[in-house]
Amino acid sequence: xxxxxxxxxxxxxxxxxxxxxxxxxxxxxxxxxxxxxxxxxxxxxxxxxxxxxxxxxxxxxxxxxxxxxxxxxxxxxxxxxxxxxxxxxxxxxxxxxxxxxxxxxxxxxxxxxxxxxxxxxxxxxxxxxxxxxxxxxxxxxxxxxxxxxxxxxxxxxxxxxxxxxxxxxxxxxxxxxxxxxxxxxxxxxxxxxxxxxxxxxxxxxxxxxxxxxxxxxxxxxxxxxxxxxxxxxxxxxxxxxxxxxxxxxxxxxxxxxxxxxxxxxxxxxxxxxxxxxxxxxxxxxxxxxxxxxxxxxxxxxxxxxxxxxxxxxxxxxxxxxxxxxxxxxxxxxxxxxxxxxxxxxxxxxxxxxxxxxxxxxxxxxxxxxxxxxxxx
Numbered sequence: 001x002x003x004x005x006x007x008x009x010x011x012x013x014x015x016x017x018x019x020x021x022x023x024x025x026x027x028x029x030x031x032x033x034x035x036x037x038x039x040x041x042x043x044x045x046x047x048x049x050x051x052x053x054x055x056x057x058x059x060x061x062x063x064x065x066x067x068x069x070x071x072x073x074x075x076x077x078x079x080x081x082x083x084x085x086x087x088x089x090x091x092x093x094x095x096x097x098x099x100x101x102x103x104x105x106x107x108x109x110x111x112x113x114x115x116x117x118x119x120x121x122x123x124x125x126x127x128x129x130x131x132x133x134x135x136x137x138x139x140x141x142x143x144x145x146x147x148x149x150x151x152x153x154x155x156x157x158x159x160x161x162x163x164x165x166x167x168x169x170x171x172x173x174x175x176x177x178x179x180x181x182x183x184x185x186x187x188x189x190x191x192x193x194x195x196x197x198x199x200x201x202x203x204x205x206x207x208x209x210x211x212x213x214x215x216x217x218x219x220x221x222x223x224x225x226x227x228x229x230x231x232x233x234x235x236x237x238x239x240x241x242x243x244x245x246x247x248x249x250x251x252x253x254x255x256x257x258x259x260x261x262x263x264x265x266x267x268x269x270x271x272x273x274x275x276x277x278x279x280x281x282x283x284x285x286x287x288x289x290x291x292x293x294x295x296x297x298x299x300x301x302x303x304x305x306x307x308x309x310x311x312x313x314x315x316x317x318x319x320x321x322x323x324x325x326x327x328x329x330x331x332x333x334x335x336x337x338x339x340x341x342x343x344x345x346x347x348x349x350x351x352x353x354x355x356x357x358x359x360x361x362x363x364x365x366x367x368x369x370x371x372x373x374x375x376x
Contacts (some may be wrong), residue, residue, distance in 0.1 A: 001345050007112070015056075022183075030062075032230055044070060045334065052296060052301060053240045066185070068247065072332070076244055077244045080196060089121070091160070093165060095125050095128060095156045096129075096154075096161060096162055097115075097162055098111065098115060098117075098122060098125045098126070099125075099129060099137065099154065099155070099158060099160055100155065100159065100162060101114055101115055101123065102126070102138070102145070103147065103151075103155050106145060107144060107145070107218055108123060108145065109191070109361065113280060113281070114214055114218065116215075120252060121225045127203065128140065133150070133154070134152040135148070136148050136150065137150060137151035137154060138151055138236075147154075166223075166304065167196055167224065169222075169223065170222075170223040181205045181206055181207050182206050182226045182363060182364065182367055183206075183207045183208065183209055183224070183225040184201065184206055184208050184209065184225060184226065184227060184228065184367065184371075185209045185211060185215065185216045185224075185225035185228030185230070185353075186198070186208055186209065186210050186211070186229045187211065187213045187216040187228070187229060187350070188210065188211070188212060188230050188282065188308075189325060189348070189350075190210075190229045190350060191208075191210060191323075193245065193247070193350065193375075194374040194375065197370075197373070197374035198374070201367075201370060201371075203204055207335070209225055212281035212282070213231050213281060213282055213283040214281065214283070215281075216228045216231075216353070217234060217235075217239075218228045218304070219337050220239065220273075220354065220355055221238060221351045221355055223355065224307045224362050227350055227352060227353060227367070227368065227371075228352075228353040228354075229244065229350055229351070229353070229363065229371065230350070230351055230353045231283055231284075231348060231350050231351065232283075232349040232351055232354075234285065234351065234353060234366070236358055237356070238355070239353045239354065239355065239356055240331065240353070240355070240356050241351050241352070241353060241370075242351060242352040242372070243349065243351050244349075244350045244351055244352055244371075244372070244374075244375040245349070245350050245375045246248050246347045246348075246349050247325045247326070247347060247348040247349070247350075248325075248342060248346075248348075248349070249322055249323050249324065249325060249342040249344070249345055249346055249348065250323070250325070250326045250339040250341055250342060251265050251322070251339070251340040251341075251342055251355070252271075252311060252312060252315050252322040252323070252324050252337050252338075253315055253319075253320075253337060253338060253340070254315055254316060254319060254336065254337055254338075255324075256338065257319060257338075259273075259316075259321065259340065260338050260340070261319070262340055263341075264340060264341045264342070264343045265338075265340050265341075265343065266342070266343050266344060267295050267341060267344055269299060270292075270297055270300050270321070271299055271300060272298070272299040273320065273321050274301045274303060274318070274320035275300060275301065275303065275320065275322065275323065276303045276305055276310075276311045276315070276321070276323075277289070277302060277304050277305075277319055277322070278305065278306070278307075278308065278311070278320040279304045279305065279306045280303065280304070281306070284319060284346075284348060285304065285344075288323065288346070289302065291346070292319045303320070308324060311324055312334070312335040313339055315335065315337050316337060323342065324339075325348045343354060350375070352368065352372070353373055
């Protein structure tokens, strides 16, 4: 059965637009716009709808091919004051999800990272959406991208649509998961930080989902996991956040490296080094890049890799250095490397995440207590 929503629209021409959701699966859904146009009394026989506005020349994200097209003539019986048409426009929900993610991030590339899409893929979805609607949704400028007036209107109506659809999925998932094992999202590194305790949770029929920092946050908000062990920074207006721990960073290097004899190091000691960081899926990396750029450290060359193990391998094989957290089950010794404390106000801060406003079931409350006990 479709889920139907009625929205009054502003303006003299149309008064009602009805949206119906259809879902083949949680990952592939679309809604149908039943354009129940209530024609204003001032319209008369043979009057044409106005053409959609031409796209501005100030570098829209994706120009529409339909700009300037004229809609078909409306034919109303003589003397009649209104008529109803019912053409159907198919619009995939994923396009609106992508559109709203761009609105949140103000960046095509960042929206792509959060949606695990390429920037080109995001741009194509925006272009497709603009083509369907016949209007531009974004402008490019020196300060990034901005919503057009039409984009603001779409955002206003898209937000409740996507919110209702998300609630629908959550209710379906809640019914499906009743009596099934709880699912706990954990960001990378947590398995090392609390390995023994998490192993005991798995033995209690709790499913652990190991993923990246941002995706862990998204899974909690989407309801695909009961809660998550994520890492700061997080949006405290959307999550109930319980701090768990605060780990300092360490400089990783070979034992014969010139910095290996130091009792501690600062960012300024990295001058002339090749420094490996984890990739952009880790929240700490953009912050570290920003700090290092502001310090203007001479001859510092930055590299990125997707896995912590690769940092140790690179340090051992090439003599470069890396930044990492020293977990209780550290693998430093396996690679003949040493870890030097970083004397900077920078920490890796795991936290327990729960979507704000959701009540805890007795099983979830028990899981929360168990997680808190893993980080004394």
